[in-house]
Every structure is written in structure tokens, then in C-alpha cells.
Amino acid sequence: MLDVARLAGTSQPTVSLVLSGNPRARVAARTRARVLLAAAQLGYVPNEVARALVHRRATAIGLVVPALDNPFFADVVSGAQRVAAQAGFAVLLCEAREIPISRHLDVLRARQIDGVIMDAVGAALLDPEALSGLTVVLIDEPSDRWQGVASDAERAGRLAARHLLDLGHRELGFIGPAIPAHSFRMRERGFVQALRDANVGLTSPRLRRAEPSLQGGEGAMRALLTLAAPPTAVFCATDLLALGALKACHVLGVRIPHELSLMGCDGIEMTRVVTPELTTVAVPARELGARAARLLVNAFAGKAAPEKPGRPLPVRLLARRSTGPVPAVPSP
Amino acid sequence: MLDVARLAGTSQPTVSLVLSGNPRARVAARTRARVLLAAAQLGYVPNEVARALVHRRATAIGLVVPALDNPFFADVVSGAQRVAAQAGFAVLLCEAREIPISRHLDVLRARQIDGVIMDAVGAALLDPEALSGLTVVLIDEPSDRWQGVASDAERAGRLAARHLLDLGHRELGFIGPAIPAHSFRMRERGFVQALRDANVGLTSPRLRRAEPSLQGGEGAMRALLTLAAPPTAVFCATDLLALGALKACHVLGVRIPHELSLMGCDGIEMTRVVTPELTTVAVPARELGARAARLLVNAFAGKAAPEKPGRPLPVRLLARRSTGPVPAVPSP
DNA sequence: TTGTAAGCGTTATCAT
DNA sequence: ATGATAACGCTTACAA
Numbered sequence: 001m002l003d004v005a006r007l008a009g010t011s012q013p014t015v016s017l018v019l020s021g022n023p024r025a026r027v028a029a030r031t032r033a034r035v036l037l038a039a040a041q042l043g044y045v046p047n048e049v050a051r052a053l054v055h056r057r058a059t060a061i062g063l064v065v066p067a068l069d070n071p072f073f074a075d076v077v078s079g080a081q082r083v084a085a086q087a088g089f090a091v092l093l094c095e096a097r098e099i100p101i102s103r104h105l106d107v108l109r110a111r112q113i114d115g116v117i118m119d120a121v122g123a124a125l126l127d128p129e130a131l132s133g134l135t136v137v138l139i140d141e142p143s144d145r146w147q148g149v150a151s152d153a154e155r156a157g158r159l160a161a162r163h164l165l166d167l168g169h170r171e172l173g174f175i176g177p178a179i180p181a182h183s184f185r186m187r188e189r190g191f192v193q194a195l196r197d198a199n200v201g202l203t204s205p206r207l208r209r210a211e212p213s214l215q216g217g218e219g220a221m222r223a224l225l226t227l228a229a230p231p232t233a234v235f236c237a238t239d240l241l242a243l244g245a246l247k248a249c250h251v252l253g254v255r256i257p258h259e260l261s262l263m264g265c266d267g268i269e270m271t272r273v274v275t276p277e278l279t280t281v282a283v284p285a286r287e288l289g290a291r292a293a294r295l296l297v298n299a300f301a302g303k304a305a306p307e308k309p310g311r312p313l314p315v316r317l318l319a320r321r322s323t324g325p326v327p328a329v330p331s332p
Numbered sequence: 333m334l335d336v337a338r339l340a341g342t343s344q345p346t347v348s349l350v351l352s353g354n355p356r357a358r359v360a361a362r363t364r365a366r367v368l369l370a371a372a373q374l375g376y377v378p379n380e381v382a383r384a385l386v387h388r389r390a391t392a393i394g395l396v397v398p399a400l401d402n403p404f405f406a407d408v409v410s411g412a413q414r415v416a417a418q419a420g421f422a423v424l425l426c427e428a429r430e431i432p433i434s435r436h437l438d439v440l441r442a443r444q445i446d447g448v449i450m451d452a453v454g455a456a457l458l459d460p461e462a463l464s465g466l467t468v469v470l471i472d473e474p475s476d477r478w479q480g481v482a483s484d485a486e487r488a489g490r491l492a493a494r495h496l497l498d499l500g501h502r503e504l505g506f507i508g509p510a511i512p513a514h515s516f517r518m519r520e521r522g523f524v525q526a527l528r529d530a531n532v533g534l535t536s537p538r539l540r541r542a543e544p545s546l547q548g549g550e551g552a553m554r555a556l557l558t559l560a561a562p563p564t565a566v567f568c569a570t571d572l573l574a575l576g577a578l579k580a581c582h583v584l585g586v587r588i589p590h591e592l593s594l595m596g597c598d599g600i601e602m603t604r605v606v607t608p609e610l611t612t613v614a615v616p617a618r619e620l621g622a623r624a625a626r627l628l629v630n631a632f633a634g635k636a637a638p639e640k641p642g643r644p645l646p647v648r649l650l651a652r653r654s655t656g657p658v659p660a661v662p663s664p
Numbered sequence: 665t666t667g668t669a670a671g672c673g674t675t676a677t678c679a680t
Numbered sequence: 681a682t683g684a685t686a687a688c689g690c691t692t693a694c695a696a
Contacts, residue, residue, distance in 0.1 A: 001673065011683045016675060028681055048442040049390060050673035052381045053688050063425070068406045068413075069601060078400045081427050085436070090443060093395070093425040095413045104417070110380040111422060214605065243605050250607040269401060273546065273575050274606055275582040333689065343667050348691060360665060382689035385672050 001046075007038035015039070019046060052112055060090035061296050062108035064118040067097050070240070071268040072285050073119065076139055079289030080117055087297040089114070096122055102130040109134060115296035117289070120148075120181045135299065137292040140183040140283075142309065149291045152312040153183040156265050156281040157190025157237075159317045161198075163279070164233040164261060168326040170200050173231030175220040175241050177212035187237045187265055206231050210241060217244025218251075225252060232260060232326050239264035239271050239280055246274060246322065257324035267318060276321030284313050333378075339370035347371070351378060384444055392422035393628050394440035396450040399429050402572070403600040404617050405451065408471055411621030412449055419629040421446070428454055434462040441466060447628035449621070452480075452513045467631065469624040472515040472615075474641065481623045484644040485515040488597050488613040489522025489569075491649045493530075495611070496565040496593060500658040502532050505563035507552040507573050509544030519569045519597055538563050542573060549576025550583075557584060564658050565593035571600045571612055578606060578654065589656030599650060608653030616645050 001019075005012040010031055017025040018035040027035075038044075052058040061084055065073040081091045092113060094104035101122050108116060116134050120141030123131070131146075138148035164172060172195060176188050188207075195202050205227055210216035217236060221244065224230055236242035242264025246256060254260050256276055264271060267282025291310065333351075337344040342363055349357040350367040359367075370376075384390040393416055397405040413423045424445060426436035433454050440448060448466050452473030455463070463478075470480035496504060504527060508520050520539075527534050537559055542548035549568060553576065556562055568574035574596025578588060586592050588608055596603060599614025623642065 012673090013675080013684080014682060016673095017682085020675075022675090026681065031681075045438070045442050047385075047444065047673050048439075049381055049384045049444045050688090051675075053379075053385050053673080053690090054675045056688070058381060060424075068400070068410045069403065071401065071403075071406075074400045074403075074406050077425070078427055078429065081400075081425055082430055085426065085431050085439075088439075090439065091425045092392075093409070093413055093423045094417065095410055097410065098414055099417050106377070107380075107417070107420075107422065110377050112379065112381045247605065247607065270602055270605055273579065273602055275579065344689090345668080345691075346666060348689095349666090352691070354691085358665065363665080379689050382672090383691075385674085385689080386691045388672070 001044070003042055004035065004038045004044050007042060008034040010035065019044075056112060057114050057300065058090070058112040059088060059300075060092055060111065060113045061293065062092045062094060062104070062113045062116040064094045064096055064101060064104055064116060064122055066095075066119055066122055068095055071270060072238075072266050072283075075268075075285035076119075076289035076292075079286035079291075080293040081289075083290045083293035083297060087293075087301070089293075089297055101126055105130050105134065114300045117292045117296070120183070121179055124180060135296065137295050139288055139292060141181060147295055148309060149288050149295065150309075150312045151183065151283045151288060152315050153186035153283075154190035154193075156283065156315040157187040157192070157235075158194040159281050159315065160187075160235040160263055160265065161191045161194030163263065163317055163319060163323065164235065165194070165198050165200065167233070167261060167323060169231075169233035169261060170326070171229065171231045171233070172200065172202055173206040173208075173224045173234040174202060174237070175208050175210055175217060175224070175234060175245060176237040177216070177241060178209040179212055184237055191235055191237075212238055212240060214240060214244035214247065217241035218248040219244075221245035221248035222252070225249075225254065230260075233323065234260065234262050236262070236264045239266040239268045239278065242278055242280070243270060243274060246278065256322050259327055261323040261326075263323050267316075271318075271320075279320045279323040280318050282316045282318050284315075287313055333376070335374055336367065336370045336376050339374060340366040342367065351376075388444060389446050389632065390422070390444040391420060391632075392424055392443065392445045393625065394424045394426060394436070394445045394448040396426045396428055396433060396436055396448060396454055398427075398451055398454055400427055403602060404570075404598050404615075407600075407617035408449075408451075408621035408624075411618035411623075412625040413621075415622045415625035415629060419625075419633070421625075421629055433458055437462050437466065446632045449624045449628070452515065453511055456512060467628065469627050471620055471624060473513060479627055480641065481620050481627065482641075482644045483515065483615045483620060484647050485518035485615075486522035486525075487644075488615065488647040489519040489524070489567075490526040491613050491647065492519075492567040492595055492597065493523045493526030495595065495649055495651060495655065496567065497526070497530050497532065499565070499593060499655060501563075501565035501593060502658070503561065503563045503565070504532065504534055505538040505540070505556045505566040506534060506569070507540050507542055507549060507556070507566060507577060508569040509548070509573060510541040511544055516569055523567055544570055544572060546572060546576035546579065549573035550580040551576075553577035553580035554584070557581075557586065563592075565655065566595075568594070568596045571596035571598040571603050571610065574610055574612070575602060575606060578610065588654050591659055593655040593658075595655050599648075603650075603652075611652045611655040612650050614648045614650050616647075619645055
């Protein structure tokens with residue numbers, strides 16, 4: 001900046017005034033022009049670190065996710081990064097796969113970030129201490145302590161139930177992730193409630209919890225299929241589980257959707273890769289991330305955080321080929 | 333730090349000496365203990381921004397990827413983030429999906445990052461100017477101008493060819509991404525060379541380029557299938573293409589592997605989700621990311637960058653169910 | 665061994 | 681409208 005000042009024949013603070021884009025900076029047009037020219041000639045790049053030191057904030061947000069190979073979180077990250085970048089915020093990415101979240105948070109704090117977006121599960125099993133002094137936005141989990149962005153998870157469950165009921169199914173199964181996250185609980189609740197509203201029962205052997213992975217879904221589906229009275233349709237609370245379940249069916253020779261209807265929830269790209277394409281309830285993951293970032297960005301752009309939590313983002317049924325009418329003759 | 337100093341009854345620079353972990357800092361054991369205690373009591377968190385200002389480097393690396401929903405890059409990011417985090421480096425994530433790379437790079441420069449990891453394609457179609465002054469590590473692309481980490485792409489192509497040849501196929505097809513990246517070219521070259529070595533021809537209508545997406549693969553496969561003499565086995569240079577191709581086969585009723593053998597390259601998780609599981613050549617994406625990060629981290633931990641580029645990371649054939657012996661009777 | 669002082673590149677508060 | 685000058689929180693000679 002000093003170099004620019006010299007070239008422009010003015011003082012360094014004046015250069016700052018011009019370049020920082022401070023709106024209440026009253027600088028003579030001539031001076032401004034000279035400064036701008038000099039800066040361009042010298043290829044001046046402002047030092048954001050110095051800026052951050054003065055402002056005591058880094059114009060950056062942290063993003064803590066459990067694992068990037070989970071396409072849902074990849075989408076969340078993508079959405080958040082887009083909004084943040086457009087607002088001039090850097091995104092510090094932290095994957096809590098082999099490094100404890102608390103350590104990530106210490107690093108973020110030390111770097112003077114303006115806020116953290118994190119997944120609900122990570123936050124849940126965290127020493128509350130570890131979050132002190134941070135502005136947190138939770139993904140898909142309401143909390144009285146922090147802000148959050150959510151999808152309409154209960155509706156997702158209801159949509160799934162209604163879709164299967166509409167197809168004539170009455171013998172239903174459910175596979176959910178064995179994870180204490182609000183959105184998962186609500187997907188389950190919505191599903192169960194909608195069945196109850198229709199006077200369709202869901203016996204407990206047909207309601208299973210599994211590790212939220214392909215393998216988990218595969219195992220749970222095998223268990224369902226060996227039941228004395230297997231369901232004719234199964235709703236999996238995440239696509240990953242459903243994909244695993246689908247695989248189990250392929251392996252065991254259960255034809256989808258002829259013998260069994262199967263659907264998932266999340267709307268990840270993979271559901272369009274398998275055959276048959278998986279019916280699912282799409283959750284706008286990218287939007288969730290974008291909205292979370294917006295919350296933080298706005299908060300530090302002066303705009304106050306909205307008092308009431310935003311309305312949950314709508315979910316959408318994607319009826320595809322993995323669900324169909326109930327089989328006329330029950331499978332042997 | 334001043335508070336800590338006061339509580340410990342010493343001066344602020346002494347506190348710095350103790351806390352910065354500077355090895356050549358000779359501080360009395362008693363003093364050190366008092367400082368450490370005081371810091372703990374006050375819950376002191378060092379300000380990395382101030383540190384970065386003094387050092388003129390942020391102890392952070394930039395990571396520029398084309399799109400996170402490409403599982404290959406999700407893995408690269410994951411690997412890089414792990415290594416960086418363990419070395420105390422922050423990772424600034426940039427997705428070049430809706431924001432020009434050059435803008436991302438400006439931001440990274442302004443933040444005094446120590447280096448950038450970027451994908452080959454992004455770097456290729458970039459004004460060379462935009463990279464000036466940055467330490468760059470390219471993913472899966474050798475370059476005389478920058479460091480790079482690479483997989484053994486030519487071997488990947490050879491492995492694919494040999495696998496299909498071993499199964500008895502002589503009528504082969506190839507689908508590659510229409511992208512000028514070194515690793516893709518090498519996969520193709522390795523494949524073609526291995527065929528030539530075996531005196532098996534690859535006519536040009538059977539060699540196709542497509543958009544590197546599901547749709548691209550689907551389209552290219554349709555084209556191959558409508559050939560007067562369709563191949564009995566197809567190698568796709570990326571899994572995404574292969575997955576698209578697989579879908580085309582499903583849609584058109586071509587049974588895999590009975591009527592056609594199909595394989596991909598990359599080794600992404602999705603290949604295990606489809607039925608049949610896709611034969612592929614696994615490229616260690618996570619390792620590529622990790623190694624790229626290690627390069628940068630080491631460079632700034634004092635260790636000089638290795639003179640000769642590291643040996644390419646080995647690729648591995650994963651023979652699964654999408655490839656099989658050549659059909660006894662050619663399909664009609 | 666420890667404290668004093670200078671400086672990293674900005675922004676912000678003043679006089680002028 | 682502009683230019684000194686003092687932070688911001690830390691590291692690093694150098695002096696004591």
C-alpha cells in the first residue's frame with residue numbers, strides 16, 4: 001500500500017480510504033483516480049490478513065462436516081461455499097473423519113472466523129464447552145441455543161407414506177439410520193403418523209434401525225425379507241440406506257418394484273444411477289448449505305439475524321421406477 | 333497474551349516464547365510453567381491471524397476443485413484436508429462451479445495462503461497470469477512449471493485392456509471424457525497401446541469422446557450399440573461415464589456382462605452400488621489429495637520440495653461383475 | 665533468562 | 681480532502 005501511495009503521490013492511509021471501498025470515504029476524484037491507477041500498475045493485492053487483524057474478524061466461515069464422501073454433505077458444502085464466496089467470505093473446510101471436531105473448532109476459533117456451519121450429529125455429541133464463543137448454524141436440526149436451517153423432514157416421511165399407500169401398499173417396512181438426529185427422527189415420525197392416520201399398522205419388527213451406510217441398509221433389508229410376513233413396500237430414511245437395501249434385493253433376487261417397492265430420502269444423484277431409478281423424497285441439501293451460509297454472511301454484513309427461524313425448506317417426492325403397485329399375488 | 337503475561341507475572345514476549353513452541357526458545361522451567369498455567373486458566377487461544385501477519389504466511393492452503401459432487405474430487409479434498417489439518421494448516425475450499433477460478437485465486441492470494449492444490453483441467457484453461465506468485469500443486473497432471481501428483485494413468489488403461497483381452501474380447505470399445513487432461517489422455521493411450529501390443533485393433537467409430545457425465549456416457553454407449561459391428565466390451569475412462577453407459581444398457585435391455593462387458597476407471601464408491609457391481613481400475617484419489625497436501629506442507633515446514641517428481645501412485649484393477657467372458661454367440 | 669522495542673499491512677481517529 | 685499517528689496481537693532481534 002505504501003508503494004501505491006508513493007506512486008500515486010499521496011499518503012498510505014489515503015490509499016486505504018480509496019481501496020477499502022469505505023462508502024463514507026470522501027476522497028477527491030482526482031486523487032482516487034491516481035490511486036486506482038497506481039494500484040493497477042503495481043498489481044496491488046490487498047492483504048486480507050492485515051485487514052482481519054484490525055477488524056478482529058476474518059471474513060471467513062468454518063464448515064464442519066462428518067464426511068465428504070457422503071453426497072448429502074458434499075451438496076451442503078457446495079451450497080455454502082457458493083454463497084460465502086459470492087459474499088467475499090472464505091470457507092475453511094473441516095472434515096471430522098479422522099480428526100476430532102473439538103480440535104477443528106479450536107483451529108477455527110484461533111483463525112478468528114465469523115461463524116461455523118456444522119452438522120447436527122457432530123454438534124450433538126460435542127462437549128458444549130467446545131462451541132463457546134462461536135456463532136453456530138446447525139444443518140437440519142433446530143436448537144434453542146443456536147440458529148439452524150432445516151428441511152421439512154416430517155413432511156418427507158409423510159410424502160413417502162402417502163406415496164406407498166396410494167400405490168395400494170398396506171404391509172409396510174421402515175429402515176432408519178441409528179443416529180439421534182432430529183431430521184431423521186422426524187422423517188420416521190412423519191412416516192409413522194401418516195400410516196396411523198390411514199389406519200395402517202407398522203409392527204415393530206418391520207421398523208429397523210441400521211448404520212447409515214450401504215452395508216447397514218443391506219443388512220436391514222435382509223432382516224426384513226426373512227420376516228415371516230415381509231412388507232410389500234419399504235421406506236428408507238436415507239438414500240444410502242435405500243441403495244444398500246436395493247442391493248440386498250438384487251442379490252436375493254427380489255425384483256423391484258414387482259415384488260417389493262422401495263424408496264429412499266435425500267435425493268442424492270446416485271439414486272438416478274441405479275436400476276431401477278430410486279423413488280425418493282428430495283431434500284434440498286445445496287439449499288440448506290446456501291441458507292446456512294447466508295445466515296452467517298448476513299449477520300456480519302450488519303443485517304440482524306432473523307428473529308424467528310426460517311420456514312423449513314420444502315421437500316419433494318420424486319416418484320420413479322423403484323415403487324409400484326402392490327403385487328397381486330404375495331411373493332412366496 | 334498480555335493478560336496471560338500479567339497473570340504469570342512476566343512480559344508478553346516471554347509468553348509468546350513459551351506458547352509459540354519455538355524450539356530455540358530458552359525459558360526457565362519455572363517461568364514456562366507459570367505461563368502455561370496462566371494460559372490454561374484464562375483459556376487463552378492464540379490469534380492465528382496476528383501470527384500470519386508477522387510471518388506473512390497463513391499456514392493455510394487453498395483447494396480449488398471443479399465440483400464437489402464429483403466423488404473423485406470429494407475424495408481428493410478429503411485426503412488433502414486430513415493431511416493439512418494434521419499439520420496445522422487450514423484448508424480454504426474453492427469450488428469453481430459458479431465462480432471463476434481466477435477470482436478464487438485472487439482471494440487466496442489476498443489471504444496469504446502458502447499454496448494451492450488444483451485440478452489439472454481448471455489450471456489448463458486458466459490465464460497463466462492468474463497463477464503468478466502462487467505455489468501450485470496439480471492433481472493428476474505433470475507439468476514442468478508446477479509440482480504435481482499423479483496416478484499411473486497409462487497403467488490404468490493397460491490394466492483395463494489386459495483384463496478385457498484376458499476375458500477373450502477382441503471387439504473393443506472406448507469412451508473417454510472430452511477433456512484435455514493428461515491423465516485422461518494417458519488412460520486412453522495405455523488402453524490403445526495394450527490393444528496394439530496384442531494385435532487387436534480399435535476402429536475409430538468405436539473410440540468415442542463424451543461429456544464427462546452420466547448423460548455423456550449414456551449417449552456414447554447408445555452410439556456404440558447402434559454400430560453395425562458393436563463391441564463386445566467397452567472401457568470407459570471414468571466411472572461416471574461407465575455408470576452412464578451401464579444405464580444405457582439397462583434401458584436398451586443389453587444384459588451386463590452376458591451380452592456386453594463394461595468397465596470404468598477411478599474406483600468411486602458408486603461403482604459398488606449398481607448392479608452388477610462395476611469392474612473398474614481404482615485410482616487412489618484420497619491419496620492423491622493427501623500427497624498434494626503433503627508436498628505443500630513439507631515445503632513450508634522447511635523441508636525442501638523433492639527434486640524429482642514422486643513416482644506415480646499405483647492403480648489397481650477391481651475385477652467385479654460387469655465384465656465377463658466374451659459371449660459365445662454374438663448378440664443379434 | 666528475560667524485558668524492551670520494532671514491525672508485519674491494514675483501518676480508524678483525529679488534527680490539519 | 682488529506683496526512684500523521686495509534687492500534688490490531690503477535691514474533692523476533694537485541695539489550696539488559
